[in-house]
Amino acid sequence: MALQDLETMSRNENGIETAIGVLKQRFGERLKTSKSLLEQHAHTMTYIPSQLPDAVVFAESTEEVQHVVRVCADYKVPIIPFGTGTSLEGGVNAPAGGISIDLNSMNQIIKVNAEDLDCVVQPGVTREALNDHLRDTGLFFPIDPGANASLGGMAATRASGTNAVRYGTMRENVISMKVVMPNGDVVKTAARTRKSSAGYDLTKLLIGSEGTLGIITELTIRLHGVPERISAGICQFETVEGACNATIMAMQMGLPMARIELLDALQVEMINKYSGLDYRCMPTLFLEFHGTSDGVNEQVELFSEIAETVGGGVILWEKTTEARNKLWKARHDAYYAMLAWRTGCEGIATDACVPISRLAECVAETQKDAESLNLVAPVIGHVGDGNFHITPLVMMDDKDEVARAEEFIERLNMRAIAMEGTCTGEHGIGQGKRRFLRIEHGTGADIMASIKKAIDPDNIMNPGKVVGYQE
Amino acid sequence: MALQDLETMSRNENGIETAIGVLKQRFGERLKTSKSLLEQHAHTMTYIPSQLPDAVVFAESTEEVQHVVRVCADYKVPIIPFGTGTSLEGGVNAPAGGISIDLNSMNQIIKVNAEDLDCVVQPGVTREALNDHLRDTGLFFPIDPGANASLGGMAATRASGTNAVRYGTMRENVISMKVVMPNGDVVKTAARTRKSSAGYDLTKLLIGSEGTLGIITELTIRLHGVPERISAGICQFETVEGACNATIMAMQMGLPMARIELLDALQVEMINKYSGLDYRCMPTLFLEFHGTSDGVNEQVELFSEIAETVGGGVILWEKTTEARNKLWKARHDAYYAMLAWRTGCEGIATDACVPISRLAECVAETQKDAESLNLVAPVIGHVGDGNFHITPLVMMDDKDEVARAEEFIERLNMRAIAMEGTCTGEHGIGQGKRRFLRIEHGTGADIMASIKKAIDPDNIMNPGKVVGYQE
Numbered sequence: 005m006a007l008q009d010l011e012t013m014s015r016n017e018n019g020i021e022t023a024i025g026v027l028k029q030r031f032g033e034r035l036k037t038s039k040s041l042l043e044q045h046a047h048t049m050t051y052i053p054s055q056l057p058d059a060v061v062f063a064e065s066t067e068e069v070q071h072v073v074r075v076c077a078d079y080k081v082p083i084i085p086f087g088t089g090t091s092l093e094g095g096v097n098a099p100a101g102g103i104s105i106d107l108n109s110m111n112q113i114i115k116v117n118a119e120d121l122d123c124v125v126q127p128g129v130t131r132e133a134l135n136d137h138l139r140d141t142g143l144f145f146p147i148d149p150g151a152n153a154s155l156g157g158m159a160a161t162r163a164s165g166t167n168a169v170r171y172g173t174m175r176e177n178v179i180s181m182k183v184v185m186p187n188g189d190v191v192k193t194a195a196r197t198r199k200s201s202a203g204y205d206l207t208k209l210l211i212g213s214e215g216t217l218g219i220i221t222e223l224t225i226r227l228h229g230v231p232e233r234i235s236a237g238i239c240q241f242e243t244v245e246g247a248c249n250a251t252i253m254a255m256q257m258g259l260p261m262a263r264i265e266l267l268d269a270l271q272v273e274m275i276n277k278y279s280g281l282d283y284r285c286m287p288t289l290f291l292e293f294h295g296t297s298d299g300v301n302e303q304v305e306l307f308s309e310i311a312e313t314v315g316g317g318v319i320l321w322e323k324t325t326e327a328r329n330k331l332w333k334a335r336h337d338a339y340y341a342m343l344a345w346r347t348g349c350e351g352i353a354t355d356a357c358v359p360i361s362r363l364a365e366c367v368a369e370t371q372k373d374a375e376s377l378n379l380v381a382p383v384i385g386h387v388g389d390g391n392f393h394i395t396p397l398v399m400m401d402d403k404d405e406v407a408r409a410e411e412f413i414e415r416l417n418m419r420a421i422a423m424e425g426t427c428t429g430e431h432g433i434g435q436g437k438r439r440f441l442r443i444e445h446g447t448g449a450d451i452m453a454s455i456k457k458a459i460d461p462d463n464i465m466n467p468g469k470v471v472g473y474q475e
Numbered sequence: 476m477a478l479q480d481l482e483t484m485s486r487n488e489n490g491i492e493t494a495i496g497v498l499k500q501r502f503g504e505r506l507k508t509s510k511s512l513l514e515q516h517a518h519t520m521t522y523i524p525s526q527l528p529d530a531v532v533f534a535e536s537t538e539e540v541q542h543v544v545r546v547c548a549d550y551k552v553p554i555i556p557f558g559t560g561t562s563l564e565g566g567v568n569a570p571a572g573g574i575s576i577d578l579n580s581m582n583q584i585i586k587v588n589a590e591d592l593d594c595v596v597q598p599g600v601t602r603e604a605l606n607d608h609l610r611d612t613g614l615f616f617p618i619d620p621g622a623n624a625s626l627g628g629m630a631a632t633r634a635s636g637t638n639a640v641r642y643g644t645m646r647e648n649v650i651s652m653k654v655v656m657p658n659g660d661v662v663k664t665a666a667r668t669r670k671s672s673a674g675y676d677l678t679k680l681l682i683g684s685e686g687t688l689g690i691i692t693e694l695t696i697r698l699h700g701v702p703e704r705i706s707a708g709i710c711q712f713e714t715v716e717g718a719c720n721a722t723i724m725a726m727q728m729g730l731p732m733a734r735i736e737l738l739d740a741l742q743v744e745m746i747n748k749y750s751g752l753d754y755r756c757m758p759t760l761f762l763e764f765h766g767t768s769d770g771v772n773e774q775v776e777l778f779s780e781i782a783e784t785v786g787g788g789v790i791l792w793e794k795t796t797e798a799r800n801k802l803w804k805a806r807h808d809a810y811y812a813m814l815a816w817r818t819g820c821e822g823i824a825t826d827a828c829v830p831i832s833r834l835a836e837c838v839a840e841t842q843k844d845a846e847s848l849n850l851v852a853p854v855i856g857h858v859g860d861g862n863f864h865i866t867p868l869v870m871m872d873d874k875d876e877v878a879r880a881e882e883f884i885e886r887l888n889m890r891a892i893a894m895e896g897t898c899t900g901e902h903g904i905g906q907g908k909r910r911f912l913r914i915e916h917g918t919g920a921d922i923m924a925s926i927k928k929a930i931d932p933d934n935i936m937n938p939g940k941v942v943g944y945q946e
Contacts, residue, residue: 359667
C-alpha cells in the first residue's frame with residue numbers, strides 16, 4: 005500500500021441511513037452529521053488521509069454504548085470508537101463509513117482504591133485528568149505516550165511511551181475492563197486482583213485490539229506510589245551507538261530507570277530551535293530516576309559509571325521541577341519540532357522495536373538508509389524498551405520523496421522483523437501496517453482473523469483495521 | 476459438581492483406535508499403552524480422581540508434536556499435553572480418553588540471550604533445570620510455584636508462586652511462544668521484544684489456556700539479574716489480620732518485597748513437625764528481600780517499622796544460605812506437611828485471590844467458616860498478591876466431611892468472587908472450577924467459549940477443561 009492509498013471498502017448505504025435514523029430518535033442533538041464535526045472525528049494528527057464517518061454519537065454511559073452497538077449490529081453498520089483522536093495509524097478512520105462513537109463525555113473517575121493501588125475510570129478520562137485527580141493521594145498513573153490521550157484509547161492501542169521501561173505498558177497496567185461486545189453483551193474481562201488463572205485472558209486480548217473486538221466502557225488500572233525523589237538530566241554521547249550501549253548496560257544491570265530516551269543530533273537541533281533550549285547537537289539520552297533518596301543516588305552513580313565506559317559525558321542535571329518539566333515538555337513536543345523544522349512537511353510516524361541487543365545496529369543501519377535515500381529523518385526513541393521512532397519529514401506533493409519514504413519504511417519494518425523485532429512497539433497496526441502484521445505474524449495472523457470472525461462475525465467493529473478475515 | 480464426580484464425556488472409540496495405530500507407525504516404542512504408564516500420565520497429586528488417556532506419545536520436537544496433532548485432528552481424537560503432571564485441577568485428566576503427549580523429552584535450553592535478559596527453552600525444561608543452567612550467568616528465572624514444574628506447563632496454567640509479588644507471574648514473564656494449533660499450524664505468538672502493539676496478544680491468550688487452544692513447543696522467557704543481596708527471615712503476629720495489614724501497608728508503600736508468605740498458626744505447627752523447625756505457633760510471615768546491600772537494608776528498616784505498628788514482632792533472620800534454603804524448603808513442603816498431619820487425608824486445594832484491601836476480611840471469614848464446618852484447614856498464602864490457599868484436610872471415605880468440604884469450597888469461591896476476586900489466582904480452572912468460571916465471568920465465559928470454538932472447532936485440545944462450548 006502506498007503511503008496515501010487507502011483500502012476502499014464497500015459501504016452499506018441503506019443500513020447506515022436506517023441506523024442513523026434509529027439512533028437519532030434516542031440521541032437527538034447528541035447525534036451529529038455536520039461536516040466539520042465528522043472531520044474532527046477522522047484523522048487530524050497523521051499523514052494518513054481522512055475517511056469520514058457518516059455520523060457521530062456522543063455516548064454517556066455503558067448502556068448508551070450498548071444501545072448504539074445493538075443498532076449498528078441490527079443493520080450491519082460499522083462503529084468506530086473515538087477518544088482523543090491521537091491515533092497515528094488510521095485508528096479512527098471510517099473506510100466503510102458508519103457511526104463514530106465519541107466517548108469523551110464518559111470521563112468520570114469512578115473510584116480510587118488507594119489501598120489496592122488501583123482505580124476505576126471511564127474510557128474518556130485522559131491521563132492528565134487522572135493524574136490531576138490523584139494529586140493529593142501520593143499515587144500516580146505513570147504511562148505517558150506524549151499526547152494527552154484518553155485511557156480507553158490508550159488501552160485499545162496497547163500504548164506506552166517514555167516510562168514504560170520502568171512501569172510497563174498498558175498491557176501491564178490494566179487490571180480489568182468492562183467492554184461492550186459486537187453482539188451488545190457487556191463483558192467484565194477479569195476480577196480486580198493482581199493476578200488470576202481463571203480462563204482465557206480477555207483483558208489482554210482486548211488491550212491492543214484497537215476497537216475491532218469491542219468498545220471499552222470502563223477500566224480498572226494500576227496506580228503507583230509517587231516516588232520520594234525524582235531526578236532528571238541528560239547525558240551526551242559521541243555516537244548513537246555509545247548511547248545505545250549505555251542503555252543496554254543499564255538494563256542488563258537491572259537499573260530501574262524511569263525514563264531513558266534517545267535523541268539523535270538532528271533531533272536535538274530541532275528541539276533546541278523549537279523549545280528554546282541550548283543543548284550541544286550530539287546524540288543524547290534524556291534520563292529520569294525514581295526512588296528513595298538513597299536509591300536514586302545509587303542509580304545515578306551506577307549510570308554515570310556506565311556512561312563513562314562507553315564514551316558518555318557527565319550527566320547534566322535539571323535541578324528544579326520547572327527545569328525537569330521543561331525537559332520533558334521539549335521531549336513531548338519533538339513531533340511539533342520536526343514539523344516546524346521543515347515547513348509544510350508531514351512526519352511519517354514509524355515505530356520499530358527490537359530486542360535491545362540489536363538496537364544500536366538497527367538504529368545505525370536505519371540512519372544510513374535514510375541518508376542513502378536522501379531523507380530528513382530524526383531519531384527519537386524509548387531505547388530502554390528497544391523501541392525507536394525515526395520520522396521521515398516528507399513533502400507529500402513530491403512524488404519522488406514520497407516513493408523514497410515508502411521504500412525506507414518498507415525496509416525499516418522488514419529490518420526490525422528480521423532482527424526478531426516488530427513493526428510496532430506502541431502505535432498499533434491500524435490501517436497503515438496491516439501488511440506488515442501478516443509478514444511479522446504469519447499463521448498467527450490467521451488465528452487473529454479467526455478470533456475476529458468469531459467475536460465480530462459481521463465485521464462491524466472498526467472494520468479495515470488490524471486484521472481482516474476472508475469471507 | 477461434587478468433589479469426586481467428574482463429567483463424563485463421550486468417547487470416540489474408533490477414532491482413538493485408528494489414531495493410535497497411525498501414531499504407532501511413526502513413534503514405535505515412543506508410544507506406550509501400558510496401564511502403569513497411563514496412570515503416571517493422569518492425576519497423582521490431587522484429590523481429583525484419575526481419568527486415563529488411551530496412549531502416551533513421547534514427542535521430541537515441534538515437528539513431532541505437529542504430527543501428533545494432525546493425526547488427532549484427522550480422527551477427532553483428544554490430545555492432552557503433559558509436562559510434570561503437577562496440575563492441581565485435573566489439567567492432565569482425559570475425560571474422553573485420547574492421546575497424552577509427554578513433552579519431557581523436549582528439555583533443551585536453546586539459547587540464553589544475556590544481553591536481552593531472556594532465553595529460549597523447550598517446554599519440558601523445568602524451572603530448577605533452567606536455574607541450574609543459568610548458575611554462572613548472574614541471571615535467574617524467578618517464578619517458583621513450589622513444584623519443580625515444567626516451563627510449558629507453568630505457562631499453560633499461568634502459574635506464579637512465592638515471588639510473583641515482585642517478579643510477576645508467567646503472564647508477565649513469557650515474551651513469546653511457539654505453539655502447535657489444533658489444525659497443525661505452528662504459530663509464533665510474538666516478536667522477541669519487551670513490548671509490541673502488533674495485533675491481538677496471542678501470547679497472553681495462550682498463557683493460561685491450559686492446553687485447550689494449542690500445545691506450547693517453545694518459550695522465550697524473561698530472566699532477571701541475581702540480586703546483589705538476598706535476605707530472608709520471619710515475622711510473627713498475634714493475629715492473621717495483623718499479618719495481612721502489614722502486607723497491605725508494605726505493598727502500598729511500594730516496598731519491592733521479593734516474597735511475603737502468610738502461614739497461620741496451624742500451618743506453622745504442621746511445618747514445625749514435618750520439617751523439624753521450632754517456630755512459635757502463631758500467624759507468621761515468611762519474608763525475602765532482594766536488592767543492593769543498601770537497598771535491602773532500607774527495605775528491612777521500612778518493613779520493621781510497619782510490622783511494629785500492626786503488632787508484629789521483630790524479624791528473625793536466617794543468616795546463612797543454608798538456613799534460608801531450609802526456610803523456603805519448609806514453605807514448599809507445606810502440602811506434604813499437611814498430608815502428614817492427618818494420615819490418610821486428601822488436601823483439597825483452593826486458590827482464592829482478592830484485592831489486597833479485602834484480604835484480611837476474606838481470610839478471617841473463611842477461617843471462621845472452616846471452624847463452623849468442623850474442618851481442619853490450614854492457611855498459607857501469597858498475601859502480597861491477595862492470594863491464599865486454605866486446604867481442608869478431608870478423609871474422602873467420610874461422606875459427611877466431604878459434603879462439608881464441598882460446602883466450604885462453594886462458599887469460599889463465592890466469597891472471593893463477591894469481593895471482586897477470583898476463584899483461582901494461580902492453579903487454573905481445569906476440571907474442578909468450571910462452574911465457578913461461569914459464575915465469575917458471566918458473559919465473558921461465552922466469549923471464551925466462542926474463541927475456543929473458533930480455534931478448536933472439533934474440541935480435540937484437552938477437552939473438558941476450562942470452558943466448554945455449546946455444539
